[in-house]
Amino acid sequence: MRVLKNISKDKLAVISLLAIVVIIVVGIFAPIFSPHDPNQVNMTLRYAGFSWEYLLGNDHLGRCILSRLIYGIRPSVLWVLVVLVISVLIGAILGFLAGYFRGTVDALIMRACDIMLSFPGYVMALAIVGILGVGLENILIAFILIKWAWFARIIRTSVMQYAESDYVKFSKASGTKDIKIIYKHIVPVTFSDIAVISSSSIGSMILQISGFSFLGLGIQAPNAEWGMMLNEAREVMFTRPELMLAPGLAIIIVVSAFNFLSDALQVALDPKLVNSKNMHQENVPLSKIMLQEKEVAN
DSSP states (O other), rough: OHHHHHHOOOHHHHHHHHHHHHHHHHHTHHHOOOOOOOTTOOOOGGTOOOOOSSOOOOOTOOBBBHHHHHHHHHHIIIHHHHHHHHHHHHHHHHHHHHHHHHHHHHHHHHHHHHHHHSOOHHHHHHHHHHHHOSSSHHHHHHHHHHHHHHHHHHHHHHHHHHHHHHHHHHHHHHOHHHHHIIIIHHHHHHHHHHHHHHHHHHHHHHHHHHHHTTSSSSSSSTOOHHHHHHHHHHHGTOOOOOHHHHHHHHHHHHHHHHHHHHHHHHHHHHHHHHHHHHOOOOOOOHHHHHHHHHHHHO
């Protein structure tokens, strides 16, 4: 409740949250909100302009751009959220094990993370796609295999901060099982860190999914995806620039909304940032607050 109250004070965060909720709902119920079949080809409407029937016009095959934009929410946003949840879940389990038990368990998990993180993310994704083949499913599998190690390392660091706390040591001394200690004492205090790093990763993952689809490695025709729509409009970007406008703005709006919400969530979950924010002015960017705290610390 405190977090929601703090977020509600940030107008930009509220607008971003509403935009994200609307986009997710529209994506889930795409058949209801879509005015036309996104894959219906009508060459008589090729490159047709805006109209009441086709609000955003038609593409090179006469397909409804608005309908394809709506259906594109699913691979561009909804599937990214699913991949994020799976990656965070795997990373959290391994991060908790490594940060709490330490020793051999920590060493084995961290060496596995080092191996995964030693390769650039895009190179690993291209290698996995080269092995499994092109397609959205394989890109999503590649993202899970790449992202879990990063989340595991970050979550492990957060867990280590609390694993040696007095109340944790007291619980161990009293004979409480390790699983119960993790669930009751460690998970609640690390949840805010997990929420922040998760929300801050969504924007980059959306851009990466769209980037791979733009290159032709993601979702395949005739299915709709924002990056793929940009690729299809690339050949007429100078004569028909409006075809790139809709998917481009959709990507910008969604990524910006998640980034703004991530900043607000970090401020809401960190009392120091909340106090710093209240001491100055409303809606101060998170980067400025962190810079000010760094200058004070120095």
